[in-house]
Amino acid sequence: MGSTLRYLHHPASQPCRAAMQFMLENNIPFEEEVVDITTDINEKPEFREKYNPTGQVPILVDGDFTIWESAAIAYYLSEKFNCPDNWWGRDTQERGHIQQFMNWYAYTLRLGGGAFHWTIFAPMIYGYDKDFSAEIKRGRFLLYESLDIMENYWLKDREFVCSDVISYPDLAACQDLLSHDAGRIIPESVWDKHPKTHAWFRRMLDRPHAKTVGAWQYENVGKILDDGVKFEFKRKTAVLKGTELNSGHNHGISYAGQKDDYIQDSEA
Amino acid sequence: MGSTLRYLHHPASQPCRAAMQFMLENNIPFEEEVVDITTDINEKPEFREKYNPTGQVPILVDGDFTIWESAAIAYYLSEKFNCPDNWWGRDTQERGHIQQFMNWYAYTLRLGGGAFHWTIFAPMIYGYDKDFSAEIKRGRFLLYESLDIMENYWLKDREFVCSDVISYPDLAACQDLLSHDAGRIIPESVWDKHPKTHAWFRRMLDRPHAKTVGAWQYENVGKILDDGVKFEFKRKTAVLKGTELNSGHNHGISYAGQKDDYIQDSEA
Numbered sequence: 001m002g003s004t005l006r007y008l009h010h011p012a013s014q015p016c017r018a019a020m021q022f023m024l025e026n027n028i029p030f031e032e033e034v035v036d037i038t039t040d041i042n043e044k045p046e047f048r049e050k051y052n053p054t055g056q057v058p059i060l061v062d063g064d065f066t067i068w069e070s071a072a073i074a075y076y077l078s079e080k081f082n083c084p085d086n087w088w089g090r091d092t093q094e095r096g097h098i099q100q101f102m103n104w105y106a107y108t109l110r111l112g113g114g115a116f117h118w119t120i121f122a123p124m125i126y127g128y129d130k131d132f133s134a135e136i137k138r139g140r141f142l143l144y145e146s147l148d149i150m151e152n153y154w155l156k157d158r159e160f161v162c163s164d165v166i167s168y169p170d171l172a173a174c175q176d177l178l179s180h181d182a183g184r185i186i187p188e189s190v191w192d193k194h195p196k197t198h199a200w201f202r203r204m205l206d207r208p209h210a211k212t213v214g215a216w217q218y219e220n221v222g223k224i225l226d227d228g229v230k231f232e233f234k235r236k237t238a239v240l241k242g243t244e245l246n247s248g249h250n251h252g253i254s255y256a257g258q259k260d261d262y263i264q265d266s267e268a
Numbered sequence: 269m270g271s272t273l274r275y276l277h278h279p280a281s282q283p284c285r286a287a288m289q290f291m292l293e294n295n296i297p298f299e300e301e302v303v304d305i306t307t308d309i310n311e312k313p314e315f316r317e318k319y320n321p322t323g324q325v326p327i328l329v330d331g332d333f334t335i336w337e338s339a340a341i342a343y344y345l346s347e348k349f350n351c352p353d354n355w356w357g358r359d360t361q362e363r364g365h366i367q368q369f370m371n372w373y374a375y376t377l378r379l380g381g382g383a384f385h386w387t388i389f390a391p392m393i394y395g396y397d398k399d400f401s402a403e404i405k406r407g408r409f410l411l412y413e414s415l416d417i418m419e420n421y422w423l424k425d426r427e428f429v430c431s432d433v434i435s436y437p438d439l440a441a442c443q444d445l446l447s448h449d450a451g452r453i454i455p456e457s458v459w460d461k462h463p464k465t466h467a468w469f470r471r472m473l474d475r476p477h478a479k480t481v482g483a484w485q486y487e488n489v490g491k492i493l494d495d496g497v498k499f500e501f502k503r504k505t506a507v508l509k510g511t512e513l514n515s516g517h518n519h520g521i522s523y524a525g526q527k528d529d530y531i532q533d534s535e536a
Contacts, residue, residue: 053417054372065361067361067364067365067368069368069372072364072368072371073364075363075364075367076360076361076363079363092344093333096340096343096344096347097335097340099337099339099340099344100335100340102371103337104337106371106374108322148321149321152321153321
């Protein structure tokens with residue numbers, strides 16, 4: 001454990017905040033490096049070549065070992081630092097359910113983040129004159145559906161999403177909802193239909209490190225909503241994975257085929 | 269380990285095939301129950317209540333313990349049956365990279381399955397007169413981008429995607445590509461740009477159990493493509509998660525808000 005851990009992240013990113021909260025809750029020492037994703041820094045080939053071919057954050061550099069994907073970072077660190085086993089499961093069944101949650105989350109709640117992204121950030125990236133109503137509707141659909149399953153399955157008879165103690169999935173889910181909360185995406189009428197989820201979310205927000213990692217988001221999204229501040233946001237890569245219509249999370253970035261006719265040709 | 273494992277699945281599903289191949293490769297005894305996803309059986313409330321609120325397969329029932337999400341099933345079984353540690357990692361770094369792959373895969377290659385779904389199955393579900401070109405284009409974009417990252421990152425200097433030995437991510441990725449192969453989605457011109465990935469895929473297909481679990485797909489998609497057979501496909505739930513425009517994988521299924529005005533109201 002000789003080298004200092006470098007954690008490349010940005011506080012606007014839900015997964016970045018979740019893995020960072022994991023490190024803080026477990027007193028794992030690290031140096032943070034904010035990657036300014038409002039610029040195109042992580043779209044540049046040298047960034048992708050050096051750190052992560054998808055250009056996404058967070059990224060953990062541990063000496064000559066680099067790992068990305070927030071859940072994988074937390075999984076790796078949990079083992080490396082011998083963290084308490086509540087985070088990734090105390091027995092075979094609980095470990096299985098935690099994996100189940102993280103897969104479910106990837107296809108549902110995480111993609112529902114589009115409700116926030118397309119409402120708050122997309123106009124800065126693509127223009128205030130553009131119509132994002134279809135994307136926002138899709139995001140809300142995924143988000144509300146995810147809340148339903150949080151309410152009626154994950155939190156049906158448990159204090160936390162995978163058991164009676166906190167685990168990594170709670171951090172992941174909480175940080176997704178924190179963005180929606182900062183962006184005032186979820187109206188009271190929807191929370192009222194999900195009382196267990198709402199109570200769990202409030203308990204999660206009360207954890208000191210949830211506040212630490214979430215402060216930037218509340219402050220800056222507050223400026224956008226209350227003061228009409230318009231941040232510059234040059235980056236075209238989807239900040240939120242998989243939520244861009246007709247593209248993956250490298251939207252606008254060249255790929256092997258690069259031109260549209262790569263796809264057109266292939267349809268022949 | 270008293271009870272017999274029940275494995276609910278369908279051979280048209282890439283994740284179902286991956287977890288099944290894992291069980292076969294590890295000689296894990298199970299009883300299979302095919303859930304006919306061409307009907308609406310797994311859209312029914314009683315199915316969702318009993319097994320999985322998302323209605324998705326695969327599902328594993330182990331006595332009174334139920335687990336879904338293919339990767340979680342394989343993770344759980346690997347520990348329960350003390351499978352060789354190549355499947356989920358032989359050391360801390362490899363285990364971390366395997367988690368990284370499975371997260372990357374969920375947001376990229378898995379969603380690229382839309383290229384297959386919208387080309388082959390969607391017309392049977394929604395009608396042959398419908399235009400799926402936008403969905404197919406999105407699927408191809410994600411698929412080709414995923415192939416680029418397979419080629420230049422995961423398989424850059426390795427025999428298998430996470431190390432020099434096979435791991436669960438190889439099964440997951442192979443079964444996704446098997447559907448594309450059966451559906452003749454990936455033209456030679458695209459494979460030619462991804463020679464390492466192509467060679468890896470051929471090696472993966474040579475494994476006996478890859479053939480066992482993939483036979484149904486090749487046979488039936490072959491009938492569709494060569495003989496013009498039109499299967500009945502009633503199910504509206506997205507067979508492929510997250511690839512439906514403006515919806516999650518419960519498309520067409522009621523949720524707490526249910527009506528469009530649930531979403532409309534929330535925008536106020």
